[in-house]
Ligand SMILES: *Cc1c(COP(=O)(O)O)cnc(C)c1O
């Protein structure tokens with residue numbers, strides 16, 4: 001299949017748009033002013049168009065009016081300057097959650113833009129050409145990144161600084177390429193990042209990770225794109241050079257894991273020696289049921305993937321629409337994890353990626369007659385805090401760590 005992306009205007013000219021009610025099209029137009037919209041010819045085939053209103057893949061890729069708050073709708077309706085109104089609504093939706101703008105590494109007085117070093121072992125790298133995706137998730141609020149800069153010049157300099165930084169930090173074992181989606185890049189661009197890293201032979205760097213939703217949004221990336229073969233060869237070169245290549249695949253629903261194309265893409269990646277691990281946020285209206293997760297994890301394990309993280313929808317974008325209370329998130333997790341074999345219980349969560357670290361809701365318990373959340377940090381800026389249980393007062397409405405109060409102490413352990 002030849003990749004074909006659609007924005008709102010071009011989507012409305014496809015026969016799929018004819019399947020939609022007039023009212024839903026109007027609502028889509030409104031929501032797409034604020035939320036990024038992009039679909040492609042493959043994602044459109046994943047949707048059951050006869051039942052699109054309730055279809056999880058439709059909800060995943062098509063923003064809708066319910067994602068806007070009443071005050072946002074009001075603002076759009078009354079706007080004299082629509083661009084300004086849209087900008088203000090977006091700013092209001094917290095586009096840089098969890099201190100994403102901090103944790104920018106520095107070496108020899110040079111800032112390493114496009115990267116983040118928050119947890120000791122792992123440096124995050126956002127390659128410039130990878131800051132877009134094959135389609136957009138309606139819950140995603142990385143729009144400040146979706147700008148599409150396309151220059152090889154900057155890049156070589158950046159990689160040099162990156163390598164110097166990793167060399168100077170013997171605690172770094174992992175580099176994680178993320179985005180957007182690094183798999184949007186041609187293999188030529190990806191090579192320009194990876195080859196210098198392999199050549200540098202940094203002894204403490206052991207694992208190369210690539211975070212991507214391309215298996216769900218464009219599996220042909222690993223089958224029949226012009227440079228698919230070169231991409232798979234690059235994966236193989238990484239593995240042959242002695243690294244663990246971890247492909248961190250983003251899936252939100254088992255419906256993304258059906259079909260022969262997906263299976264073929266998974267096999268092709270695995271045949272390079274890469275290991276596919278999976279992660280997803282828990283999203284109301286898309287995957288907020290234990291049956292969905294149970295089915296998804298079983299399918300992933302069956303395909304040889306390793307379930308890795310379940311995230312709680314972060315405090316950004318349309319959290320009122322996608323957010324799930326912490327207690328419900330834990331129930332969904334528990335009721336799914338207790339129905340799968342140990343091979344799928346590698347998954348951890350439900351976890352909040354917050355400023356101090358990744359905070360896991362281990363469950364609800366009663367201690368000395370007091371109902372509490374049992375929490376634990378899976379990752380922390382301060383590694384000493386990892387895996388120490390701590391407590392918060394039970395709150396059935398709480399959706400994020402900011403909504404919680406510490407129990408049995410003045411402060412949370414990370415404060
Ligand atoms: C999740 C995350 C990582 C990777 O954490 P692991 O638990 O090792 O997968 C690295 N950096 C940041 C900023 C993260 O949020």
Ligand code: SF4
Pocket residue numbers: 132133135136137140141142179180181212213250
């Ligand atoms: S694939 Fe990731 S970065 Fe891209 S739109 Fe979805 S959540 Fe956002």
